[in-house]
Amino acid sequence: MTAPTSAGTATTDAAAPPLVHVEDLVVVLGHGRSARTVLDHVDLTVARGAAHGLVGESGSGKSTLAKALVGVHRPASGQIRLGGIPLPHRGLRGRRPDGLPRVQLVPQDPWSSLDPRRTVAETIAEALDPRRARVAPARGRIRTLLEQVRLDPDAADRYPHQFSGGQRQRIAVARALAADPDLLVADEITSALDLTTQAGILDLLADLRARLGLTMLFISHDLAVVREVSDEVTVLLHGRVVEQGPTEDVFARPSADYTRRLLAADPGAPGFTLDGAG
Secondary structure, X not given: OOOEOOOOOEOOOXXXXXXXXXXXXXXXXXXXXXXXXXXEEEEEEEOOOOEEEEEOOOOOOHHHHHHHHOOOOOOOEEEEEEOOEEOOOOOOOOOOOOOOOOEEEEOOOHHHHOOOOOOHHHHHHHHHOOOOOOOHHHHHHHHHHXXXXXXXXXXXXXXXXHOOHHHHHHHHHHHHHOOOOOEEEEEOOOOOOOHHHHHHHHHHHHHHHHHHOOEXXXXXXXXXXXXXXXXXXXXXXXXXXXXXXXXXXXXXXXXXXXXXXXXXXOOOOOOOOOOOOO
C-alpha cells in the first residue's frame, strides 16, 4: 500500500499503473427479452491512494459497477484492470491471478449483510479465514480491527441487533478491512444515517485512508458527501459517464447539463464539515 500523509489523503505513485482501470465496460443484466444494458461503455480510472466519487440517481448503474469490480457481475464486453492485471471475465470463483489487488465492498445496508445468528467476532473471523473461521486464534486481530473502526473490543461477543445503524456500518467496515484490501468500495454507506452519524463514518474512512493507504471508490447520490471525501468524481446517467474530473472542478464548473441539474437540486451542498467529527 502507499504511504499515508497527514491530511487525510494518501500519496500516489505517478509511475505505477492506476489501481483501477475500467475500459469500455458493458454490463448486461437479465436474459432474453428481459436483458438490459446497465453499464454502457464506461471508462473509469482510479489512482492508487485516491478517493474517487461515483454519483448519479437511482438506476444509473453505480452499484452495478461496484459489483463488477468485486467480480459479482461479468462484463458483456470491455475490461477491468486492477493494478494493471485484467480481472477474469469469469469472476473470482476460480484461481485468483497472482498479484491481483484485493477489493472489498462495504454494502449500503449492513443489517442485511450481517448474519444475525453470529457474533461480531464470528463474522470477522470468517472474513479473516473463510475456510476455518475460528475465533480463538484470531482474537488479537479481531480486537485490532474493532479498534481501527473505533468500536470497543467488547463488541466482539455481541450480536448485530445489539448495535445502532452507525455501529453496524463500522462492523461492516471492520469485516472488509479483515481481508487487507487495496481498494475499499463504499456503496451508499451513509444514506440511511443521520447527519451526525454520517460525519463520524466519513471521518473514520478519511482516517483509515490516511493510515492504511487505502484507495477508495465512494458511491453516493449525496453530492455534499462526495464533495467532502473525493479527489475526483465520475457522474453516471443511465449507465453512461456524462462527466469526470477533479471534484472541485466538476462542482465549480460542471460541463454536463445533467451534472448542473444535480447540483441545482442539492441545496445543501457542499454540506457539513468533517473537522472534529467523531
